[in-house]
Each structure stands twice: as C-alpha cells, then as structure tokens.
Amino acid sequence: MTSATSPRAAPTLHERITGDIESRILSGEWPPGARIPFEHELSARYGCSRMTVNKALTELARSGLIERRRKVGSFVTHSPARSALLEIPEIKAEVDALGEPYRYEILSRRRRRPARADARLLEGHEGAEVLDLTVRHWAGERPFCLEERLINLGASPEAAAESFAELPPGPWLLRRAPWTNAEHRIRARGADPRRAGLLKVAPGSPLLTVERRTWSGRTPVTYVQITYPGDRQELVARFSPGQRGATPGSTAA
Amino acid sequence: MTSATSPRAAPTLHERITGDIESRILSGEWPPGARIPFEHELSARYGCSRMTVNKALTELARSGLIERRRKVGSFVTHSPARSALLEIPEIKAEVDALGEPYRYEILSRRRRRPARADARLLEGHEGAEVLDLTVRHWAGERPFCLEERLINLGASPEAAAESFAELPPGPWLLRRAPWTNAEHRIRARGADPRRAGLLKVAPGSPLLTVERRTWSGRTPVTYVQITYPGDRQELVARFSPGQRGATPGSTAA
DNA sequence: CAGTGGTCTAGACCACAGT
DNA sequence: CTGTGGTCTAGACCACTGC
Numbered sequence: 001m002t003s004a005t006s007p008r009a010a011p012t013l014h015e016r017i018t019g020d021i022e023s024r025i026l027s028g029e030w031p032p033g034a035r036i037p038f039e040h041e042l043s044a045r046y047g048c049s050r051m052t053v054n055k056a057l058t059e060l061a062r063s064g065l066i067e068r069r070r071k072v073g074s075f076v077t078h079s080p081a082r083s084a085l086l087e088i089p090e091i092k093a094e095v096d097a098l099g100e101p102y103r104y105e106i107l108s109r110r111r112r113r114p115a116r117a118d119a120r121l122l123e124g125h126e127g128a129e130v131l132d133l134t135v136r137h138w139a140g141e142r143p144f145c146l147e148e149r150l151i152n153l154g155a156s157p158e159a160a161a162e163s164f165a166e167l168p169p170g171p172w173l174l175r176r177a178p179w180t181n182a183e184h185r186i187r188a189r190g191a192d193p194r195r196a197g198l199l200k201v202a203p204g205s206p207l208l209t210v211e212r213r214t215w216s217g218r219t220p221v222t223y224v225q226i227t228y229p230g231d232r233q234e235l236v237a238r239f240s241p242g243q244r245g246a247t248p249g250s251t252a253a
Numbered sequence: 254m255t256s257a258t259s260p261r262a263a264p265t266l267h268e269r270i271t272g273d274i275e276s277r278i279l280s281g282e283w284p285p286g287a288r289i290p291f292e293h294e295l296s297a298r299y300g301c302s303r304m305t306v307n308k309a310l311t312e313l314a315r316s317g318l319i320e321r322r323r324k325v326g327s328f329v330t331h332s333p334a335r336s337a338l339l340e341i342p343e344i345k346a347e348v349d350a351l352g353e354p355y356r357y358e359i360l361s362r363r364r365r366r367p368a369r370a371d372a373r374l375l376e377g378h379e380g381a382e383v384l385d386l387t388v389r390h391w392a393g394e395r396p397f398c399l400e401e402r403l404i405n406l407g408a409s410p411e412a413a414a415e416s417f418a419e420l421p422p423g424p425w426l427l428r429r430a431p432w433t434n435a436e437h438r439i440r441a442r443g444a445d446p447r448r449a450g451l452l453k454v455a456p457g458s459p460l461l462t463v464e465r466r467t468w469s470g471r472t473p474v475t476y477v478q479i480t481y482p483g484d485r486q487e488l489v490a491r492f493s494p495g496q497r498g499a500t501p502g503s504t505a506a
Numbered sequence: 507c508a509g510t511g512g513t514c515t516a517g518a519c520c521a522c523a524g525t
Numbered sequence: 526c527t528g529t530g531g532t533c534t535a536g537a538c539c540a541c542t543g544c
Contacts, residue, residue, distance in 0.1 A: 071523040086339040184490040188441030188461035188483025206459035208441035230441025237437040324510045324542040
C-alpha cells in the first residue's frame with residue numbers, strides 16, 4: 001500500500017515489501033486465503049532484518065489486506081476492508097469550497113433542563129442543563145444548511161455564556177471540549193414545513209441529514225443535526241487500504 | 254484512548270506511550286500546536302529504546318493527532334482530521350439484521366459498449382465493454398434497496414459469463430476483483446417514477462443514494478448506485494481518534 | 507553546522523497455537 | 526514440544542531543515 005502520498009519518491013525498503021505483497025494479492029497471484037511467506041522467509045528473500053519485514057506485514061494487516069495468526073502464519077484476507085473514511089468538513093470550509101461567501105446566524109438559543117427526549121440524544125447525560133441552538137448557515141444568498149444542536153452544559157459550562165458571534169458552535173466546541181468518540185447517522189428525509197421554510201425549499205423535498213453525537217470519554221458533549229437540501233449536497237468518503245490515503249475530498253454542491 | 258479492541262489486555266509499551274500522549278492531547282494539557290517531547294526525551298522518560306517511542310509517535314502521526322517535522326519536532330495538530338469510519342455493510346447482512354428474510358432479483362442485465370456518460374462513472378476506463386445490471390434486494394415482502402451497477406469487463410472479464418444466481422454482484426466482485434480504492438458519494442434525492450415504482454414508494458419521496466466507484470490500482474472495477482427508501486435506512490459511522498478501532502462491521506460490496 | 511525524525515539491523519525474549 | 530508472530534533493544538546511518 002503504502003501510501004497514497006504523492007509521486008513516489010524513493011520507496012523505503014519496508015514500503016517496497018508492502019507494495020510487492022500488495023500487488024501480488026491484488027493481481028490474484030496470492031488469492032484470498034493464500035499463505036504469505038513467513039517473516040523469516042521474507043527477510044531472507046529481501047536480505048533485510050525481520051523487523052523490516054514485520055513493519056511491512058503489520059501495515060498490511062492493519063489495512064486489512066492480510067490476517068496474521070501466531071504459529072500459523074499470515075494469510076490474504078477473504079473479504080477485505082469494509083469501511084471507508086468519511087470526512088467531516090467544517091461548514092465554512094464547504095461553503096468556501098463553493099466559492100460562495102459564508103455567513104451564519106443564530107436563529108434560536110435556549111438554555112433549559114433536558115427533556116426526556118434529549119436523554120436519548122445525549123446518551124450518558126447526567127442531568128445538567130443543555131443549551132439548545134438553531135443555526136442557519138448561508139452560502140451567498142442561499143441557505144446552505146441548518147444546524148440544530150444540543151450542548152451538554154455539564155461538559156462545557158462556558159458555553160452558557162458564549163454568544164457564538166465570533167465562531168459558530170461547532171468550531172467553538174472543538175476548541176473547548178475536544179471529543180474522543182463520535183457517532184454519525186446519515187439519512188434522507190422529506191422536508192417538514194419548518195425546515196423547508198428555513199432552507200427555502202419546497203416542503204417534502206429531499207433533505208440529507210447528518211446527525212452527530214460526540215463524547216469526551218463517556219461524557220456526552222453535543223448532539224447536532226445538520227440538514228442539507230438533498231439536491232445540493234453530497235458527502236464523499238474515500239477508502240484505500242492504506243489509511244493514509246484519507247483524501248481531503250469532501251463535499252460539493 | 255487508543256485502541257478500540259476489546260477489554261484491554263495488557264497494553265504493550267508503545268501502546269501505553271501512545272495512550273499517554275493521546276490523553277494529554279485530548280485533555281487539553283497539550284493544546285494544538287504544543288510541541289511533544291523529542292523521541293530521545295520520551296525514550297529516556299519511559300526507559301525504552303527510541304524505536305519503541307518512534308512506533309508510538311508514528312502511530313499518532315498516522316491517525317492525525319500529531320504532525321512531525323524533521324529537525325523541528327512533533328506537534329499537536331491544529332485541526333485534527335475530522336473523519337469517521339463509515340461502515341459499508343453487505344446488503345444481505347443489513348436485511349438479516351432486520352430479522353427479515355433476504356432475497357434479490359436481477360431485474361436487468363445488458364452487456365454493451367460504454368456510453369459516453371459511463372466514462373465519467375468508470376473513471377480511467379479504457380474502452381472495454383461494461384456489464385449493466387439492475388438488482389432489487391428484498392427484505393421480506395418489501396423492496397429494501399435498488400442496486401444499479403456497471404462492471405468494467407476489462408477488469409473482470411469473467412463477469413460476462415456469470416449469472417449472479419448464487420451470489421449478488423457485489424459480493425461476487427469482491428471475491429474476483431478486490432479493490433484498492435473506493436470513493437463513495439452519499440446524497441438524498443426525490444424518487445423518480447421508475448425508482449419509485451421499483452421500490453414501491455411514492456414518487457418524490459426521499460431516497461438515500463450511495464454511489465460507489467472502486468478501482469483496482471488505476472483500473473476501474475465497478476460503479477454502483479444503491480438507493481434506499483430514505484425513511485427506512487440510515488448509514489452509521491463511528492469515529493475515535495485512534496483509527497485502530499476499524500469496527501469489524503459487516504461486509505462490503 | 508547540529509539536531510531532528512526516518513529507517514534499518516542483528517540480535518533477543520515472550521506468548522501463543524498447533525503438534 | 527516447536528515455530529510463529531509480537532515486541533523490544535541498543536546501537537547505526539541518513540536526509541532533511543533550520544540556524
């Protein structure tokens with residue numbers, strides 16, 4: 001694999017080994033289930049130390065192309081990787097990428113005790129108050145997306161006093177309460193009248209919704225639902241076995 | 254922290270170092286831009302060799318938490334890559350998870366020269382014929398999703414003679430032509446009359462579409478568009494900074 | 507120039523899974 | 526038991542970069 005970085009400078013030895021094995025697998029020469037030479041065989045073949053071979057094989061294992069079992073050996077995976085890296089761009093960056101001027105407005109802001117429904121959203125919530133925000137993001141003269149967010153004031157008390165005038169809540173939170181875990185749900189739904197109005201689309205037209213819940217450790221930080229007009233927004237995820245190829249990519253209109 | 258693998262066996266030394274640094278970063282003790290101790294400092298602090306430290310730092314760099322520059326040092330990343338691991342489940346597994354009986358049917362199958370429009374879809378295509386398939390997947394008595402696929406017969410000639418009676422095209426391809434790169438686009442759109450009919454939903458109702466293009470090296474393998482009724486399907490992605498948590502999840506197509 | 511990370515070596519010991 | 530991968534060491538040289 002090795003890499004997805006630029007041209008191909010001077011491949012290091014372990015990169016060469018990784019690439020060699022990778023191409024044998026991809027060419028079908030080593031089909032799924034095939035045993036890969038032992039580390040000591042490869043180190044002999046390449047005239048290098050076992051550690052170097054190990055680095056290559058460890059990399060292949062991490063990327064999911066091979067599986068390794070002690071005492072048995074390393075084998076080509078039967079069903080390679082089943083996941084892709086989804087980029088979570090900042091909204092401002094998305095709008096900038098369109099070449100449109102970006103702005104946002106806080107449509108509503110309420111501090112309140114969490115309702116029962118919120119408990120599900122902020123899983124693990126301990127009962128502190130929440131800040132309930134609605135933010136509309138603009139790309140030029142068009143509403144770009146709608147952000148509906150709950151912030152757990154137990155996790156981020158300073159949020160209560162923050163106006164979010166300088167920085168929208170998303171980036172602001174990133175600075176104050178970096179998260180360690182996140183879960184995203186992506187779905188399509190028809191626009192209800194309220195969201196249709198705010199996004200200036202016809203009621204019932206398709207919307208793309210990304211829900212995100214983030215935790216810092218076990219403490220829920222925020223729950224946010226970002227809704228895009230479906231015809232104008234795409235999410236892009238890329239995958240290559242070597243995870244480094246996490247192409248910047250992202251969205252488009 | 255580190256890892257998402259099971260309980261926590263006995264963390265190895267480099268795992269411990271990785272975890273230590275990671276938690277210092279996430280706790281804010283080492284804010285973005287902060288310099289991380291040099292490798293030789295860490296190896297002294299942990300009483301281990303520099304290679305072990307290097308392994309830990311390399312891992313952190315790969316996961317995007319730190320950046321490393323020669324002669325300068327290692328630094329906490331300013332904007333940690335916000336990416337999430339999107340699971341690409343196999344359709345059968347999704348339906349099984351619902352507890353519904355699964356079946357699929359090939360609705361159409363055409364072998365043809367690629368039209369001009371296909372070139373965009375199969376980026377890098379060299380002019381071989383393509384196999385154009387439409388497959389409907391069922392969950393019990395309900396259409397579950399629609400699969401519209403182009404297979405590059407240049408990359409996978411055996412597909413031309415395959416009936417896909419035993420295995421749907423996705424899993425079949427995975428066995429024959431594993432891919433090295435994939436790109437996914439996710440969007441919401443309204444159901445056109447044809448898809449509405451095939452999925453038995455009202456025209457105009459929101460659909461969630463996942464487009465996937467895969468390559469084996471630079472050769473395009475397949476382009477597929479999978480369309481779900483939007484109200485019934487969600488995509489879930491999870492993230493934790495240590496990428497190793499590459500959820501086992503299901504399988505892919 | 508000096509000092510960093512990047513790579514590599516030639517050993518070593520261990521845990522573990524097959525026999 | 527044996528042999529595998531997993532980890533680690535105490536060195537080494539190099540390339541690059543900033544002074």
